[in-house]
Amino acid sequence: MLNPVTTVLGDIPGSALGFCQSHEHVYISFSHPVSVEQLIDDPDKSLMELLAYFRAGGGAVVDAQPLGCGRNAAILSSLARQSGVHIIASTGFHKLSYYPENHWIHSLSEDHLAHIFTGELEQGMYLDGGAVFPQKQCSARAGQIKTALDREGLTPRYRRLFTAAAAAAVKTGKPLMVHVEQSSDPAALSDFLQDIGLPPEQIIFCHLDRAVPDRRVHREICRRGSCLEYDTIGRPKYHDDLEEITLIRGLLEAGYGTRLLLSMDTTRGRLRSYGGVPGLTYIIEQFIPQMLDWGIDREQIEGFFVKNPARIFASHSRNS
Numbered sequence: 429m430l431n432p433v434t435t436v437l438g439d440i441p442g443s444a445l446g447f448c449q450s451h452e453h454v455y456i457s458f459s460h461p462v463s464v465e466q467l468i469d470d471p472d473k474s475l476m477e478l479l480a481y482f483r484a485g486g487g488a489v490v491d492a493q494p495l496g497c498g499r500n501a502a503i504l505s506s507l508a509r510q511s512g513v514h515i516i517a518s519t520g521f522h523k524l525s526y527y528p529e530n531h532w533i534h535s536l537s538e539d540h541l542a543h544i545f546t547g548e549l550e551q552g553m554y555l556d557g558g559a560v561f562p563q564k565q566c567s568a569r570a571g572q573i574k575t576a577l578d579r580e581g582l583t584p585r586y587r588r589l590f591t592a593a594a595a596a597a598v599k600t601g602k603p604l605m606v607h608v609e610q611s612s613d614p615a616a617l618s619d620f621l622q623d624i625g626l627p628p629e630q631i632i633f634c635h636l637d638r639a640v641p642d643r644r645v646h647r648e649i650c651r652r653g654s655c656l657e658y659d660t661i662g663r664p665k666y667h668d669d670l671e672e673i674t675l676i677r678g679l680l681e682a683g684y685g686t687r688l689l690l691s692m693d694t695t696r697g698r699l700r701s702y703g704g705v706p707g708l709t710y711i712i713e714q715f716i717p718q719m720l721d722w723g724i725d726r727e728q729i730e731g732f733f734v735k736n737p738a739r740i741f742a743s744h745s746r747n748s
């Protein structure tokens with residue numbers, strides 16, 4: 429029996445998630461530096477997008493915006509309730525350039541941060557006000573810890589954040605998701621996290637499909653037992669869908685289909701209800717038919733969207 433997955437409306441069995449896109453953004457109330465393009469801040473529009481996803485067959489999304497930079501736990505809960513889509517929310521931290529200089533994330537100790545992240549997973553998320561230190565907690569809990577590795581690498585200020593995030597992951601058994609970008613070194617972070625005691629099976633490395641051209645690194649991360657989340661789908665500014673399918677097939681041929689999650693990593697400009705393209709339903713309506721055409725079979729596709737998320741977002745037992 430698998431452990432439960434924590435959604436904003438409570439714990440559910442992983443098998444109840446259904447079709448899950450594992451790294452999305454459905455609501456972002458503010459950003460720093462303030463840029464309208466980064467905001468996804470109209471609850472009615474976000475609800476429309478989720479309802480379209482639900483009608484197309486979507487069952488769940490992981491919202492990858494962590495606390496203190498525009499996540500809104502109360503709105504995520506109401507979106508889940510109204511749309512019928514399960515939402516797994518995130519605690520943790522984003523790239524430090526996303527926080528103003530006076531933000532508490534820069535000054536709290538490692539222990540204090542670990543305490544905040546653990547509390548969000550076990551008790552409830554803060555209804556936080558950005559740079560203002562969070563005060564009020566709600567009953568909705570986060571289901572994963574989002575982190576970000578930028579090109580700055582593991583400098584002391586990032587080591588403090590990753591150590592706190594890993595401590596919360598070890599304590600709660602929840603997955604730790606890592607934003608990876610060009611010129612960052614996921615293998616070095618993987619070494620660091622393993623050295624401080626986080627099992628590789630609990631780590632999800634995101635965006636390698638557009639950030640890390642050396643495919644050996646993708647396989648090496650999988651060989652260690654961690655998972656990859658690919659989301660350069662319907663994003664021709666990076667590469668076309670056929671190239672994405674070639675990457676997916678490469679991982680399948682290497683025997684790592686059970687380590688792969690797929691998603692859109694939506695922004696305002698890519699959500700239909702905000703006037704963007706191609707919309708949250710693009711994978712279901714257009715990308716899956718393309719995968720089938722190029723020889724990826726239904727069982728493998730069910731793995732990426734149903735079986736793998738059910739296993740990977742479930743709590744890992746604490747002594748494994």
Ligand SMILES: [Zn+2]
Nearest residue numbers: 451452492693
């Ligand atoms: Zn993202």
